[in-house]
Amino acid sequence: MTIDKILSGDVLAAARLMRGIDDEVPAALEELQEIYLHTGRANIVGISGAPGAGKSTLLGCLIAAFRRQDKKVGVVAVDPTSPFSGGAILGDRIRMQAGVDQDVFIRSLASRGWKGGLSKATINTIHVMDAMGKDLVFVEAVGSGQGEIDIARVADTAILVLTPGMGDEVQIMKAGILEAADIFVINKAEREGADSLKVSLDVMVDGRSHIRGDWRPPIVLTEAVCDKGTDVVAAEIAHHQDFLKTSGELDKRRADRARLELLWSIENLMQAYLERMEPGYMARLVAELVGRRTNPRAAAREIIARLGVTGDAAY
Amino acid sequence: MTQERKIRVLIAKPGLDGHDRGAKVVAHGFRDAGFEVVYLGLHQSPEQIANAAIQEDVDLVGLSCLSGAHVYLFGEVVKILRERGAGDITVVGGGIIPDEDIVRLKEAGIKAVFLPGTPLDQIIEWTRANIKPHTDKAR
Numbered sequence: 001m002t003i004d005k006i007l008s009g010d011v012l013a014a015a016r017l018m019r020g021i022d023d024e025v026p027a028a029l030e031e032l033q034e035i036y037l038h039t040g041r042a043n044i045v046g047i048s049g050a051p052g053a054g055k056s057t058l059l060g061c062l063i064a065a066f067r068r069q070d071k072k073v074g075v076v077a078v079d080p081t082s083p084f085s086g087g088a089i090l091g092d093r094i095r096m097q098a099g100v101d102q103d104v105f106i107r108s109l110a111s112r113g114w115k116g117g118l119s120k121a122t123i124n125t126i127h128v129m130d131a132m133g134k135d136l137v138f139v140e141a142v143g144s145g146q147g148e149i150d151i152a153r154v155a156d157t158a159i160l161v162l163t164p165g166m167g168d169e170v171q172i173m174k175a176g177i178l179e180a181a182d183i184f185v186i187n188k189a190e191r192e193g194a195d196s197l198k199v200s201l202d203v204m205v206d207g208r209s210h211i212r213g214d215w216r217p218p219i220v221l222t223e224a225v226c227d228k229g230t231d232v233v234a235a236e237i238a239h240h241q242d243f244l245k246t247s248g249e250l251d252k253r254r255a256d257r258a259r260l261e262l263l264w265s266i267e268n269l270m271q272a273y274l275e276r277m278e279p280g281y282m283a284r285l286v287a288e289l290v291g292r293r294t295n296p297r298a299a300a301r302e303i304i305a306r307l308g309v310t311g312d313a314a315y
Numbered sequence: 316m317t318q319e320r321k322i323r324v325l326i327a328k329p330g331l332d333g334h335d336r337g338a339k340v341v342a343h344g345f346r347d348a349g350f351e352v353v354y355l356g357l358h359q360s361p362e363q364i365a366n367a368a369i370q371e372d373v374d375l376v377g378l379s380c381l382s383g384a385h386v387y388l389f390g391e392v393v394k395i396l397r398e399r400g401a402g403d404i405t406v407v408g409g410g411i412i413p414d415e416d417i418v419r420l421k422e423a424g425i426k427a428v429f430l431p432g433t434p435l436d437q438i439i440e441w442t443r444a445n446i447k448p449h450t451d452k453a454r
Contacts, residue, residue, distance in 0.1 A: 012400050015372040023320050023450040086321070087346035093367065094356040102366045110321070110351045 003034050009132045011105060018107055018128055022121040032124055035131045040254065042074075042130040043241055046155030048117060048141040053161040054187035054224045055140050056095035061230035062237070063100050066136055074105040074129035077140040078119050081110045092140055105129060116150035117141035123154055123261060152180035153260055156253060157240045159183045159233070162201075164193030182217055183236050189221035189229065215243050274303070320448040323373040327355035327364045329392065332382035337409065337431070341377060344435040350442070361391035368392075369401050375446045380410040390423035397424070405446060409433070 005013035017035075020028025045062075047055045056077070063073050077092035090108035097106070107129075111119045118141055129137045141151045152158045160181035184201055186194055201219050218236050222229035244250035274282065285302070288294045326342045328335055335357055342354045353371045355364065368376050376396075378389050389408045396404050408420060409429040417428045426445070429438050 012369055015370050019323075019372040019450055023448065025450050081351075082346060085347045086349040088351045089342060089346050090351060090353045090371075093371075094354055097355075097363075102362070105370055106367075108353050108371055112321075 002031050003038075006035060006128060006131050007038060007133070014105070014128050014132055015107070018121070018125050021124045021128070022109060022112075022119075032127070035127055039127045039130040042126075042134045042137045043157070044126060044130075044137050044139060044155045045237055046139045046141065046151035046158045047161060048151045048158070048181075049143065049161030049185075049187075050163070050166060051143040053143070053163050053166075054222075055143060055161050056092045058161060058185060058187060058222060058224040058230060058233070059092075059138055059140055060096035060098060060100060061224055061227050062138065062234055063096065063104055065231055065234040067101060067104065071135040072103070072133055074107070074126075074132070074134040074137040075140065076107050076109060076122055076125050076129070076137065078109045078111055078117070078122060078142050080142050081112050083113075105132070105134070111142055117143075118150040118154060122150075123257075123264075126154070149180060153257065156244055156250060157182050157237055159185060159237075161185045161187050162197065163188045164191045164197050182215060182240050183233065184217055184219040185229075185233055186219065186221050187224050190223050194221060214247060215240065215249075273307075320450050322350045322375065322442065322446055322448055323353070323371065324350050324375045324377060324442075325353045325355060325364070325368045325371055325373040326377045326379070327359045327367070328357050328379045329359050329361055329364055329388040330380060330382060330384045331358065332380055332384075332410075333357055334381050335379070337381075338377075338379040340435065341379075341409070341438060344439060345442070348439045348442075361388055361395055364392050365395035365399065365401070368396060368404055369399060372449075373404060374449055375442060376404060376406045378406065378408040378410075380408065380412075383411065385410060385412055386416055386419055386423070389420055389425050393424035403449070409438075 002013055002017060006017065017028055017031060021032060047059055049055050059075065063075065066073055075096070077090070077096070079088055079090045079092060081088045088110035090110060093106050093108050100106070107125055109119045109121060109125060114120050118139065122139065126137050126139060139151065139155060158181050160183070162184065164186065184205070186197055186201070198219050198221065205217055205219070220229055220232045220236060222233060224230060244253070285294075285299045289296060289299060324345055326338050326345075328338055339354070342352045345352045353367065353373065355367055364376065364378070376392065378392060380388060385408060389406065393406050396402055396406070405426050406424065407427045407429065408425050412420070412428055412430060420428055427441060
């Protein structure tokens with residue numbers, strides 16, 4: 001049974017299941033249902049930041065640090081799918097693998113059109129690693145820098161990697177990234193502007209409201225390429241994990257995540273349902289919309305009514 | 316929504332050879348052909364390559380070697396994949412490979428050898444004809 005293999009840490013079985021999840025093979029999605037029941041143990045640490053900031057390099061150092069503590073580690077690294085060809089170069093692994101041992105499970109995923117920094121299969125791929133017994137699962141986002149809210153919703157601890165010279169204070173103030181990070185890393189800190197960036201960030205962080213609980217995000221300077229400062233980042237991850245448990249914030253985030261996964265699943269099933277409707281049905285509705293004989297909300301209600309959802313027209 | 320099934324490929328250079336231009340050209344060509352390519356880079360041991368191929372559940376492994384060590388290194392990757400139960404992953408190779416070694420490589424389980432000068436289109440067409448995402452045989 002696949003589930004037994006996954007629970008015992010079988011890499012081949014887990015890797016094949018992850019592929020089935022990525023490719024939406026019905027049997028894999030069925031197996032996932034039982035896998036989910038065995039998740040919730042691993043700490044999920046997300047890493048986002050602009051392309052070239054040094055996420056993968058930093059991650060390589062962090063993996064090594066936690067491996068020295070004998071932790072079981074998994075990594076899900078997402079790279080963008082080309083909107084032109086549909087293909088992708090998955091090049092995070094190459095940057096993080098120096099000094100990383102064979103027991104670290106690294107899985108590269110292509111975004112496959114998913115916006116928000118991750119991919120549709122990411123959270124379920126993390127679940128498989130969790131069920132395998134990993135203590136920590138790192139998730140590295142695509143690297144668009146600003147739109148990566150997915151990481152904050154999927155991870156227990158969200159790390160944002162910045163570098164000096166990437167714009168001024170106004171750039172930093174843009175919504176989303178500042179509010180979502182639990183740990184800030186200023187990588188390539190040997191470069192000019194590192195100290196002033198830290199000062200700007202300090203001011204921003206102090207000025208914002210406590211959106212992510214009562215935790216003041218630390219700002220760590222690193223030079224990941226030569227493993228400087230990365231042990232401090234590892235220590236801060238551990239501190240944050242402690243904070244999450246003692247403050248009750250972990251329960252809250254887990255509940256938020258479960259709710260999100262539920263909504264995503266509803267969306268997926270709706271998509272599948274729409275595809276299975278009799279041919280021509282959607283085309284008819286679309287034609288009526290284009291001809292302005294109906295409106296999108298009414299058309300959506302008609303579809304929902306077919307599901308047998310009755311009652312008040314409050315929706 | 317039925318997810319379109321992509322071919323997943325691992326491209327790596329085993330051994331000490333440091334000339335990666337060819338491997339990168341193929342990697343980019345594969346991306347432009349719509350495949351998902353895990354580019355593993357230089358100085359990989361056969362164990363590291365096999366391990367990555369299994370973790371990434373690729374359909375195809377492409378190995379590049381210009382230093383002459385291809386018979387040992389390529390054969391070793393196939394051997395380890397088979398030992399670990401992943402013998403269904405196809406392995407192909409390219410680089411500086413004398414004609415007389417092609418037979419030896421095929422006997423060792425290398426499905427195809429692409430010599431210098433092979434048009435990229437040819438490699439891509441071969442892949443499309445011979446490699447399917449293994450999820451196409453979905454249970």
